[in-house]
Amino acid sequence: MRILIVEDDAVLGAAVRDQLAADGHSVDWVTRLDGAEEALAVAHHDLIALDLMLPDGRGVPFLKALRLRGNRVPVIILTALDQVSDRIAGLNAGADDYLVKPFDLEELSARVGSVARRYAGNPSPVLHLGDLEVDLAGRSLRRAGKAVALTAREWALFEALLSRPGQIFSKSALEERLYSFDDDIGSNTLEVLVSRLRKKLGPGVIETERGLGYRLARA
Numbered sequence: 001m002r003i004l005i006v007e008d009d010a011v012l013g014a015a016v017r018d019q020l021a022a023d024g025h026s027v028d029w030v031t032r033l034d035g036a037e038e039a040l041a042v043a044h045h046d047l048i049a050l051d052l053m054l055p056d057g058r059g060v061p062f063l064k065a066l067r068l069r070g071n072r073v074p075v076i077i078l079t080a081l082d083q084v085s086d087r088i089a090g091l092n093a094g095a096d097d098y099l100v101k102p103f104d105l106e107e108l109s110a111r112v113g114s115v116a117r118r119y120a121g122n123p124s125p126v127l128h129l130g131d132l133e134v135d136l137a138g139r140s141l142r143r144a145g146k147a148v149a150l151t152a153r154e155w156a157l158f159e160a161l162l163s164r165p166g167q168i169f170s171k172s173a174l175e176e177r178l179y180s181f182d183d184d185i186g187s188n189t190l191e192v193l194v195s196r197l198r199k200k201l202g203p204g205v206i207e208t209e210r211g212l213g214y215r216l217a218r219a
Helices: 010-022 033-042 059-068 084-092 105-120 152-162 171-178 189-201
Strands: 002-006 026-030 047-050 075-079 097-100 126-129 132-135 140-143 146-148 206-209 213-216
Touching: 002 010, 002 033, 002 171, 010 026, 010 105, 026 033, 033 059, 047 059, 047 105, 059 075, 059 084, 075 084, 075 105, 084 097, 097 105, 140 189, 152 171, 152 189, 152 213, 171 189, 171 213, 189 206
Parallel strands: 002 026, 002 047, 047 075, 075 097
Antiparallel strands: 126 132, 132 140, 140 146, 206 213
């Protein structure tokens, strides 16, 4: 997934960025709400991790405005505001989850995965696709009963395709999901990644629609 972090604390922001990147996600990090608006205007994000107290405003009005515009991107609030009234305000504004600082980074990873599965319509953490068994929560894969090791980037690609089995993803759409603003993307970077993943998943799992893009075969 491509995740946008909106957090002005340099230490926490870097820790969250590194944690989510290690999970295989593409991460953009901004420290202000105006930076968040700019990032959302130029790229598709699958999830936002949002602080509520930013240098140029509060997160709740920003979230309310986002929902009023019809933007349904999942949002997890990360904040030091721990009163019940703060939680209610955040959830009523349209947040999908609420984490109070300080929090465990592994818990954040778990909550990101849980929210993403709900939005993808796959609340169960274990999926089956042919002879593949996919544990989304544990980020593990077995093929015909044998463990298959995926790199973080291969997992990110597989997860993107898994989010909409049978739907065609264009090259540009996948690149937008997999790479952040700072990544250097070569002309054939995605093709190489697809080729590597195909070898691990087996024939027929990832289909190519010439001139259109790639899709995951339906079970």
